[in-house]
Amino acid sequence: xxxxxxxxxxxxxALLLARNIWVILTQLPDEKFQGAIFRIIFFHVPAAFTCFLxxxxxxxxxxxxxxxxKLNYDAFGVSVVExxxxxxxxxxxxxxxxxxxxxxxxxTWDWRxxxxxxxxxxxxxxxxxxxxxxxxxxxxxxSAVMSxxxxxxxxxxxxxxxxxxxxxxxxxxxxxxxxxxxxxxMLYGNWVxxxxxxxxxxxxxYVQEKxxxxxxxxxxxxxxx
Amino acid sequence: xxxxxxxxxxxxxxxxxxxxxxxxxxxxxxxxxxxSLTRQLxxxxxxxxxQSKK
Numbered sequence: 001x002x003x004x005x006x007x008x009x010x011x012x013x014a015l016l017l018a019r020n021i022w023v024i025l026t027q028l029p030d031e032k033f034q035g036a037i038f039r040i041i042f043f044h045v046p047a048a049f050t051c052f053l054x055x056x057x058x059x060x061x062x063x064x065x066x067x068x069x070k071l072n073y074d075a076f077g078v079s080v081v082e083x084x085x086x087x088x089x090x091x092x093x094x095x096x097x098x099x100x101x102x103x104x105x106x107x108t109w110d111w112r113x114x115x116x117x118x119x120x121x122x123x124x125x126x127x128x129x130x131x132x133x134x135x136x137x138x139x140x141x142x143s144a145v146m147s148x149x150x151x152x153x154x155x156x157x158x159x160x161x162x163x164x165x166x167x168x169x170x171x172x173x174x175x176x177x178x179x180x181x182x183x184x185x186m187l188y189g190n191w192v193x194x195x196x197x198x199x200x201x202x203x204x205x206y207v208q209e210k211x212x213x214x215x216x217x218x219x220x221x222x223x224x225x
Numbered sequence: 226x227x228x229x230x231x232x233x234x235x236x237x238x239x240x241x242x243x244x245x246x247x248x249x250x251x252x253x254x255x256x257x258x259x260x261s262l263t264r265q266l267x268x269x270x271x272x273x274x275x276q277s278k279k
Contacts, residue, residue, distance in 0.1 A: 021241075035229075035230060035233045036230070036233045036234050036237050037233045037236055037237050037240075039237055040237060040240040040241075043240065043241065043244045044240075047244065082251075083251075086247055086248060086251040089247050090243070090244045090247050090248065093240075093243045093244070093247070094240045094243060094244050097236050097239050097240040097243065098236075098240065100236060101232065101233055101236045197248065201248075201251065201252065201255065204255050204259070205255060208255065208258055208259055208262055211262045211263075211266060212262060214266065215262065215265050215266050215269055218266075218269040218270065218273060219269055221273065222269060222272050222273050222276060
């Protein structure tokens with residue numbers, strides 16, 4: 001049943017994405033100053049939103065674990081961090097490709113880019129930390145603390161373009177955003193299938209984490225016999 | 226089509242390919258990990274059954 005839901009979700013996401021890519025590439029007009037490369041925003045921004053949403057979920061899971069000590073929250077926490085990192089990588093790399101055309105450089109140590117990279121590395125550190133601790137409850141506790149601490153960087157990444165003078169474009173969706181309504185609709189429209197893909201990946205990873213716990217428990221049992 | 230526009234489209238293609246390549250590689254990693262976990266689970270269960278028979 002659960003597998004069927006994931007397959008149905010995957011099929012819906014694939015259909016929506018195929019339709020969106022077709023519209024993005026053939027129906028939407030080029031942006032006046034940037035040309036075709038502007039279309040990368042329809043993946044770059046939803047990837048960032050998905051990444052931040054995953055990191056927010058890891059914060060909630062971390063707090064829930066610290067309160068309840070239920071290992072299911074830890075399993076959920078690691079699942080969302082891993083998927084968040086994948087979308088964070090999509091965000092960083094698509095941004096670099098866009099920058100190569102628009103700025104003429106792959107990378108600059110701008111507030112937004114640098115803070116996003118640091119944020120990504122901190123969450124990658126979370127996964128490294130987990131590998132270093134064998135005892136499950138200690139690992140869950142340290143991971144929960146780290147996910148709470150790591151999240152403090154996320155608002156900084158998000159608002160860095162408002163707080164500092166940056167090379168990165170100013171927000172086009174919130175506040176004084178000036179994005180055309182057609183572009184805006186496609187940006188949100190493309191976020192939906194991307195979110196479905198993220199949810200599927202999280203669900204699969206969560207099941208795997210629980211399976212890993214089952215294996216570890218059985219191994220301990222086998223050693224005791 | 227002039228060179229700048231051509232280059233613009235080429236880099237757009239790189240961007241889209243990169244985005245999906247990352248997610249596909251991650252999905253394949255998950256699939257491989259899933260297969261490995263299923264195998265490990267079967268092995269441990271078999272080991273426990275053998276131990277309980279002895």
